[in-house]
Amino acid sequence: MDTKLLQLLENDPTMTHAQLAAMTGSTETEVAETIARYEKEHIILGYKTIVDWDRTQREAVTALIEVKVTPQRGDGFDRIAQRIYQYDEVESVYLMSGAFDLTVIISGRTLKEVAQFVGEKLATLEDVTGTATHFILKKYKEKHLIFPVQEPQEERFVFE
Amino acid sequence: MDYGKVMCGRVKSIPPSGIRKYFDLLQGMEGGISLGIGEPDFQTPWHIRDAGIYSLEKGFTKYTPNAGLSDLRQAVARYLKRRFDLEYAPVGQILVTVGGSEGLDLAFRCLIEPGDEVIIPTPSFVCYGPLVSMMHGVPVYVETHAENEFRLTPEELKAAITPRTKALVLPFPCNPTGGIMDRKDLAALGEVLKGTDIMVISDEIYAELTYGQKHVSMANLNGMYERTIVVNGFSKAYSMTGWRMGYVCGPKELIGAMTKLHQYGIMSAPTTSQYAAIEAMEHGDGDIEAMRSEYDGRRRFLVDGFRKLGLDCFEPRGAFYTFPCIKSTGLTSEEFCDRFLAAERVAVIPGSAFGPGGEGYVRACYAASMKDLAEALSRLERFLARRGEK
Numbered sequence: 001m002d003t004k005l006l007q008l009l010e011n012d013p014t015m016t017h018a019q020l021a022a023m024t025g026s027t028e029t030e031v032a033e034t035i036a037r038y039e040k041e042h043i044i045l046g047y048k049t050i051v052d053w054d055r056t057q058r059e060a061v062t063a064l065i066e067v068k069v070t071p072q073r074g075d076g077f078d079r080i081a082q083r084i085y086q087y088d089e090v091e092s093v094y095l096m097s098g099a100f101d102l103t104v105i106i107s108g109r110t111l112k113e114v115a116q117f118v119g120e121k122l123a124t125l126e127d128v129t130g131t132a133t134h135f136i137l138k139k140y141k142e143k144h145l146i147f148p149v150q151e152p153q154e155e156r157f158v159f160e
Numbered sequence: 161m162d163y164g165k166v167m168c169g170r171v172k173s174i175p176p177s178g179i180r181k182y183f184d185l186l187q188g189m190e191g192g193i194s195l196g197i198g199e200p201d202f203q204t205p206w207h208i209r210d211a212g213i214y215s216l217e218k219g220f221t222k223y224t225p226n227a228g229l230s231d232l233r234q235a236v237a238r239y240l241k242r243r244f245d246l247e248y249a250p251v252g253q254i255l256v257t258v259g260g261s262e263g264l265d266l267a268f269r270c271l272i273e274p275g276d277e278v279i280i281p282t283p284s285f286v287c288y289g290p291l292v293s294m295m296h297g298v299p300v301y302v303e304t305h306a307e308n309e310f311r312l313t314p315e316e317l318k319a320a321i322t323p324r325t326k327a328l329v330l331p332f333p334c335n336p337t338g339g340i341m342d343r344k345d346l347a348a349l350g351e352v353l354k355g356t357d358i359m360v361i362s363d364e365i366y367a368e369l370t371y372g373q374k375h376v377s378m379a380n381l382n383g384m385y386e387r388t389i390v391v392n393g394f395s396k397a398y399s400m401t402g403w404r405m406g407y408v409c410g411p412k413e414l415i416g417a418m419t420k421l422h423q424y425g426i427m428s429a430p431t432t433s434q435y436a437a438i439e440a441m442e443h444g445d446g447d448i449e450a451m452r453s454e455y456d457g458r459r460r461f462l463v464d465g466f467r468k469l470g471l472d473c474f475e476p477r478g479a480f481y482t483f484p485c486i487k488s489t490g491l492t493s494e495e496f497c498d499r500f501l502a503a504e505r506v507a508v509i510p511g512s513a514f515g516p517g518g519e520g521y522v523r524a525c526y527a528a529s530m531k532d533l534a535e536a537l538s539r540l541e542r543f544l545a546r547r548g549e550k
Contacts, residue, residue, distance in 0.1 A: 004457075008457065012530065015530060016534075019461055019530060019534060022457075022460045022461035022464040022465070023457030023458070023460055023461050023530075024457070024460075025460055153402075
């Protein structure tokens, strides 16, 4: 089964165990056991839905923040990263190579809410030496999913 | 004007496709699911589309050489060597056509004298017979059978050969059955053909879509290369149906003759599509693997689904169709498709539309989303349960 099951789930976690079993050529029991193991071993972290909030009435803003930090003896970047990712507002945190250290992605209800978080919580952490906040203006694609609705081609008849 | 009188009799005698009505019916239906159309549901990979766009930006909008862009023919030659161990010279042995369909048409036009017979294994793609008839040829249909995994056997071939036999069509991997022919099966046919002048027209449009084993061409076999015309294209392998890109390879005398016809009838295949096709052949192997792996999962799912619902289903080893047997329902193929569509709004195609041997089966294409496949199966379950109650 190996990574095939993981690939299928990464692409569509709504597939039933029966579908997954048929597609991987295994049994439903095997699928259920393997998924349980993956979850236990933290290979599968969880399941999320990609939502285009712009199509709803709910306000939402996302910002990408470049963060420079002072790494700490012994802990390197892990401790400061942890202090940042514990906040609920923080969606993602990545350690980067290059001109800054951490990419922090924050989502909030309003611009003000995000700005407040950066100014009051993030920038004031003692090991953070600098931040640069970039607001996301429009989402085109996330996790291989495209936000604009694709125009369908004219219905056609093919006698193949 | 009496158009019936002015129209050529052969055109009039060609029957309309048995598939069309299902699309017409499905069109007006809310929530309908089509497992009818024989087309990949993937978009053409972006890098291939991009190459087409780029060629337009550069202003490549003129005719190409009749046989196709030289770079494309070289790419085709490298591709065929790399993936199928077939050797064709880019100059003289490869002709770029408007889809595999044009390649088939040209092959028939170059071979058939009035009265010549062409052996066509069925059930198979619907175009061979009409194209042969248009050349005053005689299609000789040979039924393949589920118990032989829809292969053509040497005995069946031998029984169909007459002094008028000009050519044999090999439609493998097969639409609609999903049957394939391996090297040993082809070698057995080769033994029958040896010593005759019968040509082989090998329609290999689904060559990249085989599951569990690699496609073998008749042209791979000793002594068969000289008598084989290989027809292939980009539609299925790279999900490029709308680009209309195909190619035909074979002995240079025949490809030369086909190029002559192509030059009069078509001039050259669409230029934009040819540039996109070069990109596909040079950098598209990964796309093929990704699509094949996706189809393979859906194939298992659909076959498994039919079997769980009590329908016999031969395991298709190629193309992207399943061909379940519906004889247990007591309905004909056409009745089954009509009623299933009316009751559950799912379009599948009667096997009888694909020639002799197709009755009792339906074709369901798994180039559809998992969601649609799952929904189609649950509607089929309901359909069969209701029939059982009656």
